[in-house]
Amino acid sequence: MDQSFLLMLSNLLHLHNHLDPTTSLLSDTSSTAATTTSATSPTSLLSSSSAAPLLFFTIASVLSYVASSSSRSSSSTTTTTTTTTTTNNNNNPSTTTPSPSSYSVSAFRALSTEHIWHMDAPLRDAQWRSLYGLSYPVFTTVVDKLKPHIALSNLSLPSDYAVAMVLSRLAHGFSAATLASRYSLEPYLISKITNMVTRLLATKLYPEFIKIPVSRRRLHETTQAFEELTSLPNMCGAIDGSPIKLRRLPNDPNSANSYRCRYGFPSVLLQVVADHKKIFWDVCVKAPGGTDDATHLRDSLLYNRLTSGDIVWDKVINVRGHHIRPYIVGDWCYPLLSFLLTPFSLHGNGTAAENLFDGALMKGRSVVVEAIGLLKGRWKILQDLNVGLNHAPQTIVACCVLHNLCQIAREPEPELWKEPEESGSPPRLLENEKYYYFGESIRQAMADDFHARLSSR
DSSP states (O other), rough: OHHHHHHHHHHHHHHHHHHHHTTTTSSSSSOOHHHHHHHOGGEEEEEOHHHHHHHHHHHHHHHHHHHHHHHHHHHHHEEEOOOOOOHHHHOOGGGGGOOOGGGSSHHHHHHHHTGGGSSSSSHHHHHHHHHHSOOHHHHHHHHHHHHHHHHHTTSSSSSHHHHHHHHHHHHHTTHHHHHHHTTTHHHHHHHHHHHHHHHHHTTTTHHHHHHHHHHHHHHHHHHHHHHHHHOOOTTEEEEEEEEEESSSSSHHHHHHGGGGTTTTTEEEEEEEEEOTTTTTTEEEEEEETSHHHHHHHHHHHHHHHHTTSSSSSOEEEEEETEEEEEEEEEOOOOOOOOTTESSSSSSOOOHHHHHHHHHHHHHHHHHHHHHHHHHHOOOGGGGGGGGGGGGHHHHHHHHHHHHHHHHTTTTTOOOOOOOOOOOOOOOOOOOHHHHOOOHHHHHHHHHHHHHHHHHHH
C-alpha cells in the first residue's frame, strides 16, 4: 500500500481522536489491546462499521490520489525536461551553459580521482588541456609544488580545486565575474584566489623554472644549439619586448598616457629572454606600455647584473682578435652592446657581409618571437588582461612560469599569437655604454668572420 496513503490516514486518525476522543473509530471498543493495535494500524479502518471511518477513509483516498497524481506528473515533467535539455545540449554544444554544479568541488573531485583513471592518457590530457591549459601530469606538478604554500593561507577550498580554478582563468581569459557565476562564489573571492596562486607562481616557482644559463653544461648546450640554428658561435639567448594589453587604463589621468603602447592600446611591457627551446631564462615586467624596449632593458635587473659582472659566463671564444663572451641577440630597438648584438640595418641596406650576418642574427631572434606567441596563445588572459594593475606583473610572470613548465614537459604547442610588426629607429647609446662596451667592433668582427667562413665553403 502507498506509504503516503498510510501516513495521511494515520494523521486523520489522530485528528479524529483529537476532535472526539470519546468516540471510537474501531468496531471493538471493549478490548484495550485491540484499541492500541488499531491506533497504530490505519488499515484496521477497513473493518470498522462506523460511518466516521468511512468518511475519513473517503477523504484520505481522494487526497492520496491527488497527491500521487501530482507526484507522477511532476516526475514525468522533470524527466521530460531533463531529457529535452540533454538532447538540446547534445545537438547544440555551442549553446550549452553548464550548471554551477558542473564546477563544484564534488564534480572536480569525481573528475580528478575517479573518472580520470578510466580514461586513456591522450584523451585524459587533451581534456585537461582544454579545461586548464596543460596536461594532467603537469597540472599535478603545479599543485604539488604550490600545495604547501596554499595550506599556509587557510583557504577554505582544496588546493587542487583552487589551482584548477585559476588555471582555467589564465588559459581562457575568464573574468572574475564569469568564474564567480560558474563556481557559485563571490567575485572578490575569485580575485583573492587568483592573486594568491599567481603570486606563488611568480615568487616560489620562478627561481626553479626561470634560470639564467650559467652552469657549464647548460651554457654549452644552449650555445651549441644556437650555433646549429644560425651558424653564429656563442649565442645564448634572444631578447624581445611585448606589450600586454590591459582591459582598462589606470585611474590616475596623469599616468594613463604612459601606459599607451606604440599600437595605441593600454598595456604594461613584458621583457623576456628565451633559449633555443623557447624557454624563458629571464622575465621582467616593470614598465608601462609606453616605455621603449631600450629603457625597459636598462631598468631591468638583468642589465644591472650583466653590466656589473655579477653574471659570469666563462665560455670565451676568439674571433679575429676579439674575446667574445656569450651574448644575446635582439632587434634594432635595443642598444648594441658587447653582450647584446643587434642587426646592422633595418631594411637590408648594408654590405654583403652585414646583410648575411643580419639574416643569421634574426634567425636566432625568431625563437623569442615564437616563445611570446606560444605564451599568449596558451594563456589567453595575456591577450586582454582583466586583473587590477597592481596584480598585472605577477599574473604575467606566473604565465611565463607556466609556459616554461609546458615547454619543459614538451606539451603540444598551440597556435601562435601574432604580434604586430615592430618599427622605429635604433636607440642611442648612453655615454657609459660607449666607453665600456665595444659592441660595434665585436659585431663587425663576427660579421666578417661569418662571411669568410661561408664564402670558403
